[in-house]
Amino acid sequence: DTGVSQNPRHKITKRGQNVTFRCDPISEHNRLYWYRQTLGQGPEFLTYFQNEAQLEKSRLLSDRFSAERPKGSFSTLEIQRTEQGDSAMYLCASRGTFNSGNTIYFGEGSWLTVV
Amino acid sequence: AQSVTQPDIHITVSEGASLELRCNYSYGATPYLFWYVQSPGQGLQLLLKYFSGDTLVQGIKGFEAEFKRSQSSFNLRKPSVHWSDAAEYFCAVGEGGYQKVTFGTGTKLQVIP
Numbered sequence: 001d002t003g004v005s006q007n008p009r010h011k012i013t014k015r016g017q018n019v020t021f022r023c024d025p026i027s028e029h030n031r032l033y034w035y036r037q038t039l040g041q042g043p044e045f046l047t048y049f050q051n052e053a054q055l056e057k058s059r060l061l062s063d064r065f066s067a068e069r070p071k072g073s074f075s076t077l078e079i080q081r082t083e084q085g086d087s088a089m090y091l092c093a094s095r096g097t098f099n100s101g102n103t104i105y106f107g108e109g110s111w112l113t114v115v
Numbered sequence: 116a117q118s119v120t121q122p123d124i125h126i127t128v129s130e131g132a133s134l135e136l137r138c139n140y141s142y143g144a145t146p147y148l149f150w151y152v153q154s155p156g157q158g159l160q161l162l163l164k165y166f167s168g169d170t171l172v173q174g175i176k177g178f179e180a181e182f183k184r185s186q187s188s189f190n191l192r193k194p195s196v197h198w199s200d201a202a203e204y205f206c207a208v209g210e211g212g213y214q215k216v217t218f219g220t221g222t223k224l225q226v227i228p
Binding site: 004033040041042043044045048056091093103104105106107108109111 | 119151156157158159160161164205207215216217218219220221
C-alpha cells in the first residue's frame with residue numbers, strides 16, 4: 001500500500017493556460033474523489049468516481065473543469081482557461097469496497113497557483 | 116444537506132494541557148463522522164471515525180472523540196497535548212452510502228511551551 005499519489009505537487013501557471021493533475025489511488029480502490037481546498041477553508045467536494053464511472057459532480061465543477069478515470073485506475077483533473085480564482089490545493093482521495101473498510105485516504109494534494 | 120460547524124477557528128493550548136475541539140453536524144440520518152488532521156502544505160490524515168456502536172471512539176496519536184446524538188456533536192479530545200500536535204483539524208460528516216464527505220472549516224491548533 002503506497003498511498004494515494006498526486007502529481008505534480010506544485011504548479012504555477014499563467015491565467016488562461018490549461019493544467020492537468022494526475023491522481024493514482026491506492027491499488028484496488030475502486031472509488032476515487034477529487035476535492036478542492038482554498039486557504040483557510042476545509043476541502044470541498046468536486047467529483048466522485050466508482051471505477052470508471054463519474055457518478056457525481058459538484059456545482060463547483062464548472063465547464064472549465066473535467067475529470068476522467070478512463071480505466072478505473074488513475075484519474076486526471078483538467079482545468080481549462082485557468083483563472084486566478086482556481087488557485088487552490090486539489091486533493092485526491094480513494095476508498096475501497098465496503099468490506100475493506102469505509103475509510104477515505106487522501107493524497108498530499110496538488111497546489112495550483114494561477115498568476 | 117449535510118453540514119459541519121467548527122466554531123473555533125483558532126485554539127492555543129500549552130504543551131501538556133488537555134484539548135477539546137468542538138464539532139457540530141447537521142444530517143438527517145445516522146451520520147458517519149470523522150476527524151482529520153492536516154499539517155501545513157500536506158494532505159489529510161484520518162485521526163478517527165465513527166460509524167455506529169460505542170459512542171466514544173479512540174483514534175491515533177492519543178485522540179478520542181465522543182458522538183452525542185442529542186447535541187449533534189462529535190468533539191475531539193486529547194488529555195495531554197504535545198508540540199507535534201500543532202496542525203489544523205477538520206471534522207467531517209459522510210453522506211449515507213458514503214459517497215462524499217463534507218468538511219468543516221477547520222480549527223487551527225497552536226501549542227505553546
